[in-house]
Amino acid sequence: MTDKDPARTPAAAPHTPEDFPFTVSGTLVERMGMELLEVGAQRTSARMPVEGNTQPYGLLHGGASAALAETVGSIAAALHAGPDRISVGVDLNATHHRAVREGWVTGVATPLSLGRSVASYEIVVTDDQDRRVCTARLTCALRDKPPGA
Template sequence: MDISMRNTLMETLGMEVVKATPEEVQIRMPVDQRTHQPMGFLHGGASVALAESAASIGAYLNVDPSVQQVFGMEINANHLRSARSGNVTGVAVPLHIGKNTMVWETKITNDNDQMISISRCTIGVVPLKNS
């Protein structure tokens, strides 16, 4: 993958790309002070950031980046369980790969493989201005 995570939200939250193919993206994220909400649980926004990051990377791997770029258009999430520590892993798979949009589903689980959150993200595919 030819994109850098340096100086990004992903780096700030401690996300690590475990697997990245056009068919599946896996990202691990720590549940710690960087990703907690004030009560000491995993922040729902951190889960959504993980989900959209995985979906965006997957979408990027399904376009020609020399002529196209991808942007998140919409995301929804259902938070099913809380976490205080350990890691969570998001696994994103495409539900639809289209010419102008993609839809990705991301399931986030904890270290015990329990579902933490599930989301669906719509990604827009746009031409680069210099194309």
């Protein structure tokens, strides 16, 4: 695809969760209480409650932060890939900066590199006071949709 392909331009990308072309019903997104706030290849965001996503000490589970990061990064990569392609996470790393015991956390994915076969995103997870909780990087392979998908 070229840079002038409408499927790749920010104006053509969905900007509200209602425009998102995939369902989240019955997925980890739903189970963890994630709410999509904004969707697009250039920026995707979602929030998640801390309650129900904690480890035994009552702190937000690091795996929950990673799941939020992979969710927003994968959605952004899928939108970059276009309607006839899929994104598959191949590498995720996360650094946890601070503990959170209550409220919500918000993850925002922005691109680091958008190519034809690979997309990489930085995801910043913040708490209700806009303090950085986690910084993650996700790399997704972009592939043609399998038959029947």
